[in-house]
Amino acid sequence: MASAAPSPFLQIDKLTKAFGALKAVDAVSFSVSEGEILGIAGPNGSGKSTLFNIITNIPFRADSGRTVFKGREIQSLANHDIARLGLARTFQRETVFPTLRSIDNVLLAVENGGHAGAKRDNEARAEAALDLTGFPATMHNTPAGGLPIFHRKLVMIAGALALDPAVVLLDEPAASLTEGEIDKMRTLILKLRDAGTTILLIEHVLPLLTSVSDRLIVLDQGTLISEGTPGDVIADPRVVEAYLGGAA
Ligand SMILES: Nc1ncnc2c1ncn2[C@@H]1O[C@H](COP(=O)(O)OP(=O)(O)OP(=O)(O)O)[C@@H](O)[C@H]1O
Numbered sequence: 001m002a003s004a005a006p007s008p009f010l011q012i013d014k015l016t017k018a019f020g021a022l023k024a025v026d027a028v029s030f031s032v033s034e035g036e037i038l039g040i041a042g043p044n045g046s047g048k049s050t051l052f053n054i055i056t057n058i059p060f061r062a063d064s065g066r067t068v069f070k071g072r073e074i075q076s077l078a079n080h081d082i083a084r085l086g087l088a089r090t091f092q093r094e095t096v097f098p099t100l101r102s103i104d105n106v107l108l109a110v111e112n113g114g115h116a117g118a119k120r121d122n123e124a125r126a127e128a129a130l131d132l133t134g135f136p137a138t139m140h141n142t143p144a145g146g147l148p149i150f151h152r153k154l155v156m157i158a159g160a161l162a163l164d165p166a167v168v169l170l171d172e173p174a175a176s177l178t179e180g181e182i183d184k185m186r187t188l189i190l191k192l193r194d195a196g197t198t199i200l201l202i203e204h205v206l207p208l209l210t211s212v213s214d215r216l217i218v219l220d221q222g223t224l225i226s227e228g229t230p231g232d233v234i235a236d237p238r239v240v241e242a243y244l245g246g247a248a
């Protein structure tokens, strides 16, 4: 006899966000298993970053739809409560404070992310997160503005990891990186997954996206147009059309 299917680890159900007449995310639904890397592709302006915004409620929430994490609806919670429950994100645009030391950038993320404890505990958390990314210990005191782009990205990722998330949402971590740095980013993403972290990964660098993702979803003009294994999705005529249409 068939038993009831367990509820998915993370379920996105018809999430929608409009800016005036523009539906940036239009009734998008998908689910994510625990420990999975879900890749998110789509042409520029297709709604990928907006999707992360409305899942994390940073900086704004969805107009409608539900986000269910471990059986609990979280779409209406304050963003620090969503972070405390275990969902942490990075941003596509740079979010480091250039004059602050690298370690203080991560510390600030801890203090803003719903995990604030005693100062010494927060500092230990920030240091451990930087170490986890492979960020050199010799650079903890370097102002973030003086770091190469790869290291600034590690500081941003450490800010998310310092919240000890069950789910990390990475928005284009490989943008502007060299091939060698992209390889290091791949290694970091797989290391996080191997440690049990569930990962949602937005990325235009397709060799990275297809090599690490267990499954892919593709957005086009706010709607989900394809979902499946990387091989199947990349070959999907709707996906090819969406990318070619955008390039035309
Ligand atoms: N705060 C906002 N106010 C108004 N329009 C917005 C806002 N944020 C995004 N948009 C619009 O919503 C659409 C989706 O934008 P979004 O940034 O989510 O796309 P994206 O898939 O992340 O693109 P890219 O690959 O270029 O990062 C675009 O048309 C964008 O101009």
Ligand SMILES: [Mg+2]
Residues within 6 Å of the ligand: 048, 049, 050, 092
């Ligand atoms: Mg984006």
